[in-house]
Amino acid sequence: MSESTDARGAGPVRAHLARHPFSTLMVMLYLLVALVTGPFRGPDALLRERFWVVLGTDEPVRHWWTPMTGMLFAGNLPELALAVVGSIVLLGGAEILMGWRRTAFAFVVTALIGVSVGAGLILLGEAGDVSWARSIGRIATVDPQSGIFGAIAAASAFAGPLWRRRIRLLSSLVAIVFVLYAGQPADIYRLVATVAGLGLGLLLPRARRRATWTRSSRHELRTLLAAATALTAVGPVIALFSPTRVGPLGPIGLLLAAPAATPAGPVTRCELFSLTHACVAQLAARRIDGPGPIVVSVVPLLVLLLAAWGLAHGRRFAVWLGAGVNLLLGVLGAVFFGLVPTATGGPSLGGGYRNVQFQLDAVVSILLPFAMAAALLVGRRNFPVRTGTATVVRYLLTTVGAFVALAGLCFAVLTLGHEHVLGAEPTPARLAASTIERFVPVAFLGGDGALVTPTSFGARVLMHVVGPVFWLVAAGAALAPLFGDGVHAPQQDSTRARGLVRRGGDSLAFMTTWAGNEYWFDPRDRNAGVAYRVVGRVALTTGGPIGSPADATATIDGFAHFCDENGWVPVFYSVDAALEAAFDRLGWHSRTVAEEAVLCPATLDFAGRRWQKVRSAVNRANREGIRALWCSPRDLPRHLGRQLAAISEEWVAAKELPEMAFTLGSLAENRDPAVRLMVAIGPNERVEAFTSWLPVYRDGVVVGYTNDLMRRRDGATHGVMEFTIAEVVARLRADGIEQLSLSAAPLARSQQSATDGIDGLLDRLSERLEPVYGFRSLLDFKLKFQPALRPLLMAYPDAVALPAIGLALVRAYLPTLSLRQATQLVRGLAGRDAALTQRVTQRNTVGTGAAEH
Incomplete structure (x- = not known):
């Protein structure tokens, strides 16, 4: 044994x-x-x-x-x-x-x-x-x-x-x-x-x-920027425990470990000779005569760590917080190295530029925080969770108020009682500089001799307290905007919208629960609402009304009046064709923008010659030992979840444009416990492909599923995607689910329209995006399963606004795209055809007259 x-x-x-x-x-x-x-x-x-x-x-x-x-x-x-x-x-x-x-x-x-x-x-x-x-x-x-x-x-x-x-x-x-x-x-x-x-x-x-x-996905870019911000924050800790601390930013560690020097000795040596590392270290260490300066040097790093946490969770406020602290450190570095003249007119460290080492230190110390701030600001579009205006205002008032109060108290104490440390006259400028120094990390204090200290013991203690108190207030006040709820929709609105989704809606209804949507609830019908997002001056809906509206026409009209009061153009996007009559009654225009591929699991058994390719794909997968796992994201094992993230990142990296949004989700949106995943797992627990499925409810019961993500590993077994869909059909047939939607490829239709007029505009937009995202190729793949094609409409009240609508659609699907890039993508919508605006105006006039009759 x-x-x-x-x-x-x-x-x-x-x-x-x-x-x-x-x-x-x-x-x-x-x-x-x-x-x-x-x-x-x-x-x-x-x-x-x-x-x-x-x-x-x-x-x-x-x-x-x-x-x-x-x-x-x-x-x-x-x-x-x-x-x-x-x-x-x-x-x-x-x-x-x-x-x-x-x-x-x-x-x-x-x-x-x-x-x-x-x-x-x-x-x-x-x-x-x-x-x-x-x-x-x-x-x-x-x-x-x-x-x-x-x-x-x-x-x-x-x-x-x-x-x-x-x-x-x-x-x-x-x-x-x-x-x-x-x-x-x-x-x-x-x-x-x-x-x-x-x-x-x-x-x-x-x-x-x-x-x-x-290219990175939005989630991955947030992770990378958060990691970079955290690393720059822990750098001084590395310097603290390093035995030499001779790097360009090493003086930060020297500050926390070196004993205080005599007041005048280091400055005299720095004035007589060219600056060296030892000189700079002594200049900085001269100001360490208590715990206050040490705390002031460490707490800003804590603020950066808080910002890194917020960045990892998509907080836009964390972008501004991290960029602001880095910009402050960059400016302080410029002051320290004498690039910015000081108000006191004392000796500047700029003379050290005769020393090559000092030149390197200056460049790195200044450019590193500026580079981090620039990276955060450039990538700010990838942080969608915004903080309420009131919360941001409270933060600013708290930090600015704390600084003004503490700085005023410090200035008053220095004015009433002081002594000359470096033999300089205590002018108002020098007193103000000495006050500001109490709030600055010691690493960035130069040798200009601005420091003036009070004489009494109590005042000295106060001088050590004001800086740490301010930075602790700044860090504590940041907790609310970093950890509080975002402002995409109040929590009660999100909860109410999710309740309406469970009552009913079209195949896109579950997408209305995603971050980025706002909600309008029909004041006359508590069982109806509309999810929308405002892009420019256009309010784009995610599908049709959610819930179980008693009168769909009245709900649509109510939402239109709500948009009119706010100066928006209402656009119902990707709505079921069953609502076309409602739009006609309101005199709106509607056009087919996509076709939804719908299957009936109960009657689909993949028998007969027409299903030979699908059966071959399933048999090939079985021979190669591929198994199917049907589960919620919460139940997915961690080692498989990491592979799903890697596959998604490969998919995003292969695109020439950013990851799309709006009616196309990412892994972040598909982590909801109500979502279902079908994962194809090969030998050695290697994920070959996966698909995600959003529930469709009726009266609180799941009656269907809609496909969102459909991604496969590079070099995966041929036909593995067909295998996953066939497994989903079999699973839903066993569960008695009524409907399976393969969703729709945005801006793709089996029957293309003429190349002019309104449909021509949408077709040209589809053509521009096709080489990157392959919407029509995706539609061709779905047609393998011989689905019933249901048209999805875009409805709008005023055709003259179509160029703005086209631009809004591009910006909704590509939120990280710059305005200039979006305009270039849809430049044909307004200017490619010189006669387009006139034709649209004529058609709008005819439509209005018909509605009046």
């Missing part, structure tokens, strides 16, 4: 070794070397001299073998832990992506390149008299992480779009942050190895050679 137990236990071990041989070998090497040379404090001085990389002017590299031996050592226990974890996670992941042989090759090559090129850069800096290079040139260095970072960077070329982008962005950002905030030789080696790995990955055979930029 014990032998069988041992055999069972050895099975997973052998499987792990077979799948991760190189990462397992590296873990064993790290542990063995650490055990022999010292697992807690690292090797002694003699071993470091012989086996670590030591740079020197007399010998550029002390021993030729150290670039190879240095990658096997860990300097201390935390470094050993990081090396072991990095080997298991990152090297193991690289082995999965490109195999152990390529991983081993990439590890060795990138580690050697990292040390060789990195050491060359440091030596070049020493020759150029760069203070940073001189300060680290004698440090004995070991870095087991360089090869790990280089290997995973190379492996990114073998990953799909989702993980390729994540690996490259995060590994590069981590390496850059360590260089900026710590600046040790090992950090330089790691960054060079990462860059080398990115280049090596493109050269390795069988890599996915797509070096061009690929």
